Amino acid sequence: MTNLLSNRDARRVFLTKQGLSNPPNRALTKAGLLQLIHDIGFVQVDSIATVERAHHQILFSRNQTYRREHLTELLEKDGALFENWTHDASIVPSAFFVYWKHRFRREELAIVERWRKWRGEGFEAAFEETYDRVLKNGAITAREIKDDNHTSGGWWNWHPNKTALEYFWRTGKFAIAGRTNFQKVYDLVERVLPEAFHTPEVDHDEFVDWACRTALQRLGFATSGEIAAFWDLVTPQEAKIWVDTHRGELTEMLIEPATDGKPRPSFAFAGFPAMLDSFPEAPARIRVLSPFDPTLRDRNRTERLFGFFYRIEVFVPEPKREYGYYVFPLLEGDRLIGRIDMKADRKAGTLDVKRLWLEPGVRASAGRLEKLEAELERIARFAGVEKVVFLEGWRGI
Numbered sequence: 514m515t516n517l518l519s520n521r522d523a524r525r526v527f528l529t530k531q532g533l534s535n536p537p538n539r540a541l542t543k544a545g546l547l548q549l550i551h552d553i554g555f556v557q558v559d560s561i562a563t564v565e566r567a568h569h570q571i572l573f574s575r576n577q578t579y580r581r582e583h584l585t586e587l588l589e590k591d592g593a594l595f596e597n598w599t600h601d602a603s604i605v606p607s608a609f610f611v612y613w614k615h616r617f618r619r620e621e622l623a624i625v626e627r628w629r630k631w632r633g634e635g636f637e638a639a640f641e642e643t644y645d646r647v648l649k650n651g652a653i654t655a656r657e658i659k660d661d662n663h664t665s666g667g668w669w670n671w672h673p674n675k676t677a678l679e680y681f682w683r684t685g686k687f688a689i690a691g692r693t694n695f696q697k698v699y700d701l702v703e704r705v706l707p708e709a710f711h712t713p714e715v716d717h718d719e720f721v722d723w724a725c726r727t728a729l730q731r732l733g734f735a736t737s738g739e740i741a742a743f744w745d746l747v748t749p750q751e752a753k754i755w756v757d758t759h760r761g762e763l764t765e766m767l768i769e770p771a772t773d774g775k776p777r778p779s780f781a782f783a784g785f786p787a788m789l790d791s792f793p794e795a796p797a798r799i800r801v802l803s804p805f806d807p808t809l810r811d812r813n814r815t816e817r818l819f820g821f822f823y824r825i826e827v828f829v830p831e832p833k834r835e836y837g838y839y840v841f842p843l844l845e846g847d848r849l850i851g852r853i854d855m856k857a858d859r860k861a862g863t864l865d866v867k868r869l870w871l872e873p874g875v876r877a878s879a880g881r882l883e884k885l886e887a888e889l890e891r892i893a894r895f896a897g898v899e900k901v902v903f904l905e906g907w908r909g910i
Contacts, residue, residue, distance in 0.1 A: 515766065521847070523734070523768050525792050525793075525795065527732070531553060531731075532553050533808065535575065535576065541579055543583040546583045551606045558596060559602075560695055561827070566695075567805040570801075570806075571805065573895050574802055588691070595607050599745050613685065614685060625637070637676075637680070639674050644681060646658065648701065655697070658674040687702065689705070725756070733781065737780070739779075739814060764782070765779075767779075798845070802844055804839060823849075851872050851875060853866065853870075854868040854869075855889075857896040863893075863898055863901070864892060866903045866904060
């Protein structure tokens with residue numbers, strides 16, 4: 514039997530799974546922060562700090578009592594979290610490191626082939642020297658190990674030691690021990706993560722089962738392709754085989770889209786339909802989401818569930834941008850209602866609001882604008898600026 518899931522219920526489920534239905538003012542302890550990241554699965558890291566760096570904003574949007582120092586302690590002191598790759602650089606619970614070992618083995622072969630085309634023959638010339646230096650002398654940044662004769666050219670022209678550091682990080686031999694001015698500090702995995710996290714091994718079948726099962730748990734419902742894409746650990750074919758071989762645990766769902774179109778066939782765990790009433794409504798307040806929020810990571814899924822088309826335009830030439838360099842989606846309750854262009858001016862102590870765009874059919878009512886201003890005040894305090902300034906033309910009128 515195939516169950517039909519209404520679009521409203523689908524949004525409610527997904528936002529709950531993504532940690533956006535919890536009370537945003539409930540005190541968040543360090544242990545609670547670790548549990549939140551565990552429940553979401555990962556938090557993407559990005560260097561752009563137009564208002565605040567992505568990982569901080571992702572967590573703040575879920576709980577306004579979030580403290581940055583708790584994240585630093587979990588990463589740099591407790592070893593309870595580690596930085597590596599999902600679909601992009603992310604913060605992940607260290608309890609999952611054992612499964613990332615399978616990714617590291619796959620990456621080791623793929624990276625060597627890919628980087629040889631990028632860097633040319635001999636790109637690994639500094640590998641042994643770099644590894645030995647970290648082994649003997651401890652944690653180091655790329656800046657500290659840079660060849661003085663090398664001219665930097667961005668990510669496409671890493672110096673040989675930086676290439677080595679990134680290679681050993683991407684393949685699980687080094688871990689990020691911390692960051693200095695957002696520059697990675699590399700060290701041996703065994704000196705960064707507690708032994709309980711970095712020594713166990715799981716076989717391939719257990720790895721695939723974990724990756725697919727935990728992805729579906731965090732998505733609520735998904736196609737096999739969405740399951741594979743969640744962690745970016747298994748191939749679409751591996752996820753499809755997992756679904757086919759676990760049909761007894763799964764139920765087929767038809768997910769109603771936000772706009773016109775056919776319901777999308779998906780899968781959920783067998784007990785899912787009976788649990789629908791247990792998923793809470795999302796808080797009615799407006800929240801500003803990071804462009805890298807995991808709720809938005811799968812842009813196609815976002816469009817189907819919320820009827821919201823969103824792309825980051827950082828790399829789009831300015832004349833071709835539809836909105837702006839770094840525009841933030843706005844979530845109100847269980848709806849994505851628009852986007853806002855704003856920037857923290859820390860010298861002036863202001864959060865400058867440049868432009869607001871509301872989705873078709875969303876009114877700029879007095880109540881809605883009051884909720885938006887309340888959220889912007891919260892964001893300003895979090896970003897460490899004194900007040901919100903609405904620039905001329907911010908309403909687009």
